[in-house]
Amino acid sequence: MILDSKIPQGPLAEKWTKHKFNIKLVNPANKRKYDVIVVGTGLAGASAAASLAELGYNVKAFCFQDSPRRAHSIAAQGGINAAKNYQNDGDSVYRLFYDTIKGGDYRAREANVYRLAEVSVNIIDQCVAQGVPFAREYGGLLANRSFGGAQVSRTFYAKGQTGQQLLLGAYSALSRQVANGKVKLYPRTEMMDVVMIDGKARGIVTRNLVTGKIESHSAHAVLLCTGGYGNVFFLSTNAMGSNVTAAWRAHRKGAFFSNPSFTQIHPTCIPVSGDHQSKLTLMSESLRNDGRVWVPATVEIAEKLRKGQINANDIKEEDRDYYLERKYPSFGNLVPRDVASRNAKYVCDEGRGVNETGEAVFLDFRDAIKRDGRNVIEAKYGNLFDMYMQITGDNPYEVPMMIYPAVHYTMGGLWVDYNLMTTIPGLYALGEANFSDHGANRLGASALMQGLADGYFVIPYTIGDYLAQNSAERISTDHPDFKKTEQEVTQRLQKLLSIKGEKTVDYFHKKLGKIMWEYCGMARTAEGLSKAKAMIKELKKEFWTNVNVLGGNDELNLSLEKANRVSDFIELGELMVDDALHRNESCGGHFREEYQTPEGEALRDDENFAYVAAWEYKGEGQEEALNKEELVFENVKLTQRSYK
Amino acid sequence: MNLTLKIWRQKNSADKGALKEYKISNISEDMSFLEMLDVLNEELSEKGEDPVHFDHDCREGICGMCSLYIDGKPHGPQQTTTCQLHMRSFKDGDVITIEPWRAKSFPVLKDLVVDRSSFDRIIQAGGYVSVNTGGVPDANEIPISKSIADLAMDAAQCIGCGACVAACKNASAMLFTSAKISQLALLPQGQVERKIRAEKMVAQMDAEGFGACTNTGACEAECPKGISITNIARMNREYFSAIASSDNV
Amino acid sequence: MSWVSKTLSSTLGQKVLMALTGLFLILFLVVHLAGNLQLLFPDGGESFNKYAANMANNPLIRVVSIGNFAFILIHVIYSIILTKRNKQSRPVAYAVTKPSTNSAWASRNMGILGTIILIFLLVHLKGFYYEIKFGSVPMASYDGEEYKDVFAIVANAYSNILYVAFYVVSMGFLAFHLSHGFASAFQTLGLNHVKYSPLIRKVGLGFSILIPALFALIPLVMFFQNQ
Structure with missing residues (x-):
């Protein structure tokens, strides 16, 4: 398959403006005829759900926590970058773009990163208007601090709780739309699978975590804003509930997974x-x-x-x-x-x-x-x-x-084009769940920026382009494809419950985490990775024959929730190892011991690896297929990082 | 250390529930309270018993998901969240009673898990500034004095865990509600909807069935983020002036 | 529902009634004490009896006294309504609680304290107010004018050690009730400020000790004078 990133033609600084003009629009009266599902209510999900509802779309928002306000974006401490140049210290959109590309060790798309830097200024305006209490100077204007990887002060902050305040801002906008009846909220609900009809994402199947009820939800587009997958390592700074299930199920349905081995270790x-x-x-x-x-x-x-x-x-x-x-x-x-x-x-x-x-x-x-x-x-x-x-x-x-x-953070994620659409039409990935903006390493205070950029200022434009080209006709959840997916989900859960083995779910999760940390963590070797691959395959087999999941499906069941998530982590772990093994270079968070400079620094191979690895699911037990999106650098010169 | 735990077990919201006793041994003082419960759950799972269900997520004291009324105090003996409470606050041989938050507006779903969606509905009633995405003024066009911004930040720190309700003898949600009303009443951005916000959020708080405030100060003393009851006074001011002067007959 | 009834049915509206009536009653305590301290004047009760007569005949005082009864009634009724609501807000009680670690005893037991004070009030009204108004009161004459000898009734009552003890103990409960109620009323009315709140708390504490102490002093002194 040829990956079309849909990057607009023209000079870097004009791409987004031109693109916004060229893409199709849904007229205001028609927006109410379209339904959008948003999975996850962190910075990306809450901001997207609120913004789309404000435009007039009917939104359903899902989260596994008991309230959208608890998504793990809340734990971000340091701040959010924006190229405001309020400090008069030489910052600009271009400088933020350049720092981010360089910080990512030249493994991100220029056009996406430039757009991110461009809309960063709007994010701060938006958040302030919502009442986010950013730190202030005595004169009443906004304060900034400096952060790693930059020589200017461009980081806005709210004490050590910037993520919390930004999330509560997005949550308040979301709450307003709930009150307006434009967003229907589904807390304590986990997405179990994407429903594909005629090759397009047309809904999801969910499990109510309190009652265990399996339900279908139909829509014209589905947004996955489900965060990162750092918990594949068992121990991480992620929240206990953070998981890859939504993204992984989408991957199994045809969404490519990019650069899964790019993880940030803090x-x-x-x-x-x-x-x-x-x-x-x-x-x-x-x-x-x-x-x-x-x-x-x-x-x-x-x-x-x-x-x-x-x-x-x-x-x-x-x-x-x-x-x-x-x-x-x-x-x-x-x-x-x-x-x-x-x-x-x-x-x-x-x-x-x-x-x-x-x-x-x-x-x-x-x-x-x-x-x-x-x-x-x-x-x-x-x-x-x-x-x-x-x-x-x-x-x-x-x-x-x-x-x-x-x-701490995973740069990899679902492959998306410039419109944030995955390789499944109608299925989008936003925030940490996608791979797009941070390359092989993320700079501090950039995660919050990306989540909100995607949700507030990118998806509201780009989703219209897709919806305008698709009929507003709704599909009933009685459609055979919904029923079939529901059945698959139920069967999978039944299977987990029926194994009745001897080991607890945590046993497998910890074991997986140890393998990943040892062989696919801070430093990796071809030998170790090959070994890890065999170990994970073995672990997967053991899991499906010897896991003990207690209780039943029709109740609040932590054991079942975890088992379902861990089963996906195991499959993801294998893909991460594949990705790390195939990338015969060191870059950013991916350090292969075979590829280092005499001084022990990461040695990139731009000749052979300046591409995005996009992995394609080929079926149960099959090796995944590698697709490449070549990265074209027209504006920055690739250099070796040095900190001596 | 070895401990005796008395934990509230309740199959679902319809079940009556009761305290059940568990023995647990070899607990390290470096464990967090929730990790101690993880150990118990792992043991229960190995024995084929249903693990104790409790809410938790970030485990770094900010998401507000963890709860637990431990030995007669919300979030236990320290003024912090349960996930940040460590076992060094206890000693060998202790008997620890663990109960869910108790309030009519926080019904128990299972064991120690309660439904706090009433808090979401209070926010939905008006805990926001009605601005759509885009079309807002430049961030520095609204100067805000540092002291006001800091005060607003102090109120905005609320994590919505519900410890205030759990601690209050009346199961009152005034501290939670007042924190949001205060934040937005202090900031210039919140002025436009100031009156309607106070009226609607207080009405929703009452409709949810929370109790009234007796000014005991228990909420403030137990709040893991140290939200002050001066916010409740501010909410009262906001509410009375809204009632007296709004057009809302 | 009109905005008035809506406000009066809201928790904040009801709390404000509690605070306002409470503050009025606090004010009343001061006036009442000022009058009663005349019982200690060494003039055989003349100034007190004259004061009592004046109070009984002054139309303004009569209006205020009706208001006073109304405020007591409102304070009691709304405390019942609020207490009922507060109890309903937690249908299942905790097995273990440690409230003393986060709040003062008086603040958590205003209802009990209030009930005791109400009982005192009923006894007090029966013993004095009712007796003086409707009972047979001896008369005293000063400068040719006849006055009800209220002083004699009081002195008679305070010659009973049990009665005195009842008064003194009740004032102790009043002190606790005031120790929370005084500052709490200001907080409820939203009068909270970094500069003034510490002062209000201090004044409240002083008030809650001084006023009941002086009230308790009267029966004690009169009891011992009688011996």
């Missing part, structure tokens, strides 16, 4: 404390501005530390290895996320990890406190220190913090 998370660990907590990247990262210089000292024979503060200056400052003298502790993460892994692999599990490094504020005083540090990071103390019981003002990298 360097400053609170380390795992034991086997009981259920999720990981992110500490803002800003800590690296003042904290110094180190491990003991020798394995012997590290061992003593792990056994509790000595304390961190006892270790003499000459016995400390500030490895980031040593290896990257000019960027020091502020190297990009992927570099910082990988180096933490290296020193721990050497046996110099500092906590009981051997998988942690120090982030030390001793020198900063000595230099600036405790008050200054408290003013800057007080809430983060409190959070750390709450979770670990350690006081970071007195002993160094311990950190370790954790899975």
